[in-house]
Amino acid sequence: MDPLSWQAAYSVIDHVSTVASIPLATIGFFVAYVQIRKTRKAAEATRAAVESARTEMSRAGVLTLLPQLQRIEEQMERAVSSNSVELFLAWSNTWRFQAGELKGHLEMLAPGNEQLPTLIQKSVGLAGYMKTALDDKREVDLRKVTRKTREAVAAVTNELGSLVAVYGAAAIGGTNAVQ
Template sequence: MLLSANAWYVLPWSDWVGVVGFPLGLFGLWLTFKQARSAKDAATAANDAVKRTQVQIRANQLLVLIPQLRWIAAELDFAIDDGNVRLAKRHLDSWRWQANNIHGMLTSADASQRRVLKSLQESAGQAASAGTLLMRKNSGEESMLDQCEKAREAIGRVCDQLSKWAGENVTQVSTDEGAE
């Protein structure tokens, strides 16, 4: 059509719509692409924020639970020193419950937590074994301290590892937030 017209200014308005519409369509496609890329970047940033928040919540929960575990460990020691079998059994059961709870929370953490997870699982198993030994009627030949020795060692290891984990993760999250 453009070739058949004598001059470009002689084009009818319907042809001008097509001429102007083509660059406007290209501009619209460019804007759409730019907005899609911005939306992708925003979604990635939101996903990263969710992950950081999950780590922070997990660390905060552990900051509450770790002192409870340390209290249970100290009370277990007092019960053993006093020779109170029932109280020692109760504290071993409390340890198992708390350790399994923390194990569940850390299971969703990254793979670097395998050592802590293994220690938690071992301590819960040792606490169960010690509790069983304490409740046996003929366990009089073995002292309460001997019956709970492996559990106490495993519990101490877990307390140390969890304190380290919480310190590392609280610091890591604070560092990530400060970088933004």
């Protein structure tokens, strides 16, 4: 074959491969686009599933904390009745921790609702104040000294019944909320 015919053959082959690559590249871009959309949809579904799981975990946390907070209030009242500063402080510290946890769950579940988180924050602050107010004091009128704290705790526990309805504790069945 002469060099001119090789050059002509090469030119034809080059032209055919160029023309054939355009549909293949288009198909490749289309496949990549479809895969990217599928990946994006899967990522969005995963994000929604994670958010749903997080919400359900917070709801479960709320439902778990409700009877515990009611029990803590009861134990604080018993400590006051027996004029036991040590027991009151122990239950007051437990209240601070668990009420703070409830506040965090509520802020995540209902970010616009500030009424109960505000009540919780007040009760937690007063319970913290009791720690310093009663430090090294064993002979005090506990009923009088802790009145504001107990009122703040009672204000929170009075609102807990509505949370049971909102977060579905009624679905638990015949369990006793205060044990």
